[in-house]
Amino acid sequence: MSRPDLNLLVTLDVLLAEGNVARAAQRLRLSPSAMSRALARLREVTGDPLLVRAGRGLVPTPRALELRDEVGQVVAAAEALLRPAKHLDLATLARTFTLRNREGFVDTFGPALLARLTREAPHVKIRFVPKPDKESTPLRDGTVDLETGVIGDTTGPEVRAQALFRDRFIGVVRKGHPLLAGPITPERYVEGSHILVSRGRRERGPADEALALMGLTRTVAVTVASFAEAVTLARHSDLIAQVSDRSTLSLRDDMASFPLPIDLPEFTISMLWHPRMDADPAHRWLRQCFREVCAGKAGDFLPEQC
Structure with a gap:
């Protein structure tokens, strides 16, 4: 079955509103003969004469009267979809955004982000969800609006990414830990x-x-799934934790941190989103909030690169 010509909806809307072929043709900038052909096509598609002659004019059939309000709403909705996005009114914006992040991000950046959103868009709601992997399916299927993390091999090729800040791994121990009594060399580490x-x-x-490149081996006593768990265990023991620096700032307020005595490369924390959200005004505003909040908390701000 062939798909209907949706342009006929606009023609039908104008014809039913004007009730006159000549005036409808003028309004649509068509010739009267072209409009007459369009009316013939509409009659064929709907199976109804739609407009019938009564004296010198045309009157709508009962079917045309049924369609008049409905087709007007359809055309208005279609025109709204094709217009440029309206100016974003943050004061009235009512929307829920789902944000997917690794542990530590909410603890470090969440309070400042929520304060910013509450101040600018009081009706916006945020839903934070955990990020157990780097799969892009949640962004692709729309269950997640924005996420943060390190870009990996499983990140979808279509996903947009913008660098937020650089991070590094550091060591964390409880205050008064024996390791702090002297220089932290690889051997003591x-x-x-x-x-x-x-x-x-x-x-x-x-x-x-x-460490293996230096001929050294460390003893791993405990394996955990998150930086938060590592910091908690290190706080109450003599265990040594290795965590990301900037995304765990608030987790280790009462801890002692130190540069690792080994050479590990820095890594980039980015925010990621699906390209269908590129032009969405509310999403663009949310991304700007993320950039500026992370810049303020993390120090160095990396300019936009999509």
């Missing part, structure tokens, strides 16, 4: 018992690979 953060079944991390 591996003498302690360590916490490995791994979301999968990995038994080694980048730190172990870097």
Whole structure:
């Protein structure tokens, strides 16, 4: 079955509003003969004469009267969809955004982000959800509006990404830990018992690979799934945790942090979204809030790169 010509909806709307072929043709900038042909096509498609002669004019049939209000609403809705987006009114914006982040992000950036959103758009609601992997399916299917993290091999090729800030791994121990009594060398570092953060079944991390190049091996006593868990365990023991620096600021307020005595590369934290949200005014505003909040909390701000 062939698809109907949706342009006929506009023609039908004008014909029913004018009740006159000549005036409808003038309004649509068509010739009277072209309008007459369009009316013939409409009669064929709907199976109804729509407009019938009564004296010198035309009157709508009962079917035309049924269609008049309905087709007007359809045309108005279609025109609204094709217009440029209206100016965003943050004071009246009522929308819920779902944000997917790794642990530590909400603790560090959440309060400032919520304060910003509450101040500018008091009717906007935020739903934070965990990020157990780097799959792009939630962005693709629309269950997540925006997420943050490190771009990985499983990130969809169509996903938009913008760098927010650079981060690095650091060491964290409780205050008064024996490791703090002297220079933190690689040799002294591996003498302690360590916490490995791994979301999968990995038994080694980048730190172990870097230590192996130096001929050193550390003892991993505990494996956890999040930085928050690592910090909690280190706070109440002599275990040594390795966590990201800027995304765990608020988690380790009462802890002692130190640069790792091994060479690990920095990494970039980005925000990611699906390209269908590129031009959405509310989403663009949300991305701007993320950029500025992260710049304020993280220090260095990386300019937009989509």
